[in-house]
Every structure is written in structure tokens, then in C-alpha cells.
Amino acid sequence: MNPKYDECLEACIECLKACNTCFDACLREDDIKMMAGCIQLDRACADACAFAIQAMTTNSPFVKEICRLCADICESCARECAKHEHEHCKKCAEACLKCAEACRMRSL
Incomplete structure (x- = not known):
């Protein structure tokens, strides 16, 4: 793994955790319909962070993209x-x- 990714990796891990926490909490809100967009984007964001983490830890040739x-x-x-x-x-x-x-x- 390339150490130049350390800051980005840490941010992605924290974001993934925050999105999963938010996703779970949104599902328990009284007006879940109002939270639908948030729930959907929390999931997409956590997935994107996981993909970025994977790309950085494997030195993917597509890491910038x-x-x-x-x-x-x-x-x-x-x-x-x-x-x-x-x-x-x-x-x-x-x-x-x-x-x-x-x-x-990291994408520059």
C-alpha cells in the first residue's frame, strides 16, 4: 500500500462509518419517507468509500478516477x-x- 494514500484512506474509513451510522439511524426516524434520499445516498456513499479504500490499498491503476x-x-x-x-x-x-x-x- 502506498503511504501517500494515508490521509485519504483515513477520511474514507471515517466517512464509511458515518454513512453507515446515519443510514441505520435514518431507518429508525419517525418519518422514514422524509429520510429516503438520505438513506439512499448514505448507502451509495458508503459503497463508494469502500470501493476507494479497496482501490487505494491495492494500488489500482484507476485510483485517481x-x-x-x-x-x-x-x-x-x-x-x-x-x-x-x-x-x-x-x-x-x-x-x-x-x-x-x-x-x-488524490484524484489530481
Whole structure:
């Protein structure tokens, strides 16, 4: 594994955890229909982070493209989570923005 990915890997791992936590908490909210977009993007973002982690830890020749896609998905998830007042959504949005920034740096 290439040490130049350390910061991005850490951000992806934290984002994946935050998205999974948010996903689980959203499923338990009273108005689950209102949370549908958040739930969907939490899942997509966690999956993208897992894919980026895999790409970085295997030195994939497509790591830049995968990190760029991960950043785009993280930004979408952050925008959706920011629409909600729940603490889990706020934490998820913050983790997603941090991950998007780290992934953008890896995609250059």
C-alpha cells in the first residue's frame, strides 16, 4: 500500500462509518419517507468509500478516477444530509465533506 494514500484512506474509513451510522439511524426516524434520499445516498456513499479504500490499498491503476467519483458521491451525500437537523446527519455531512476534499487531492 502506498503511504501517500494515508490521509485519504483515513477520511474514507471515517466517512464509511458515518454513512453507515446515519443510514441505520435514518431507518429508525419517525418519518422514514422524509429520510429516503438520505438513506439512499448514505448507502451509495458508503459503497463508494469502500470501493476507494479497496482501490487505494491495492494500488489500482484507476485510483485517481475512483477517488474522483468517490468525492462526487460524498459531496452529494453531504448536501442531502445537510438538509436534515438530526445529529447523525450533521456528523455524516461533515465526514462526507472531509472525505470529498481528501479524495479530490488524490484524484489530481
